[in-house]
Amino acid sequence: MNAQVNSSNSAFDWFKWIVVVALVAGTVYGNFYFAEQSLIVRVVVVLVALIVALGVAATTEKGRSVNRLRRDAWVEVRKVVWPTRQETVQTTMVVIGFVLVVALILWGVDTLLGLGVKAIVER
Known part of the structure; x- marks a missing residue:
């Protein structure tokens, strides 16, 4: 039963990574394609798209492990004299x-x- 859950999560994680890559690639292409638009509009759109991509990436198993590492590193930094x-x-x-x-x-x-x-x- 556990192997099936891990396999399902792994397949869904791959889908999430594909979504992340598509968001980043679409953002880069869109920024190039809409070069005549106002810079501030393009910057806002790029930031929003990258925040969404980071949010999707954070829901994957690798994203959760990176978040754990970040929290553990912050705890260790507070211990430094x-x-x-x-x-x-x-x-x-x-x-x-x-x-x-x-x-x-x-x-x-x-x-x-x-x-x-x-x-x-x-x-």
């Missing part, structure tokens, strides 16, 4: 200092290698 302003400034200064030191080292190595190659080529 953000650094203070002082910690952020200090970490930024350490990174900038490290980048400058590495840049100077690379510049020195590049200069030495350039002088070495120049000495070999001039012989």
Whole structure:
């Protein structure tokens, strides 16, 4: 019994995805076809069509799983302990200092290698 329900939902999900693709394709074509219409009218129609397409996509199994992922991600973001302003400034200064030191080292190595190659080529 459960396999039949999943098979039916899967087939209906495919139909929903076809509707989503048709809505998006129709919106793109309609926007091109009605190029002489007012821009604001076309923007409103495109936004409405895309919202409807997203609504249809959200009713599929993949859409529900994406919505669950979005909610779980939001819960995790609320758990993050953000650094203070002082910690952020200090970490930024350490990174900038490290980048400058590495840049100077690379510049020195590049200069030495350039002088070495120049000495070999001039012989």
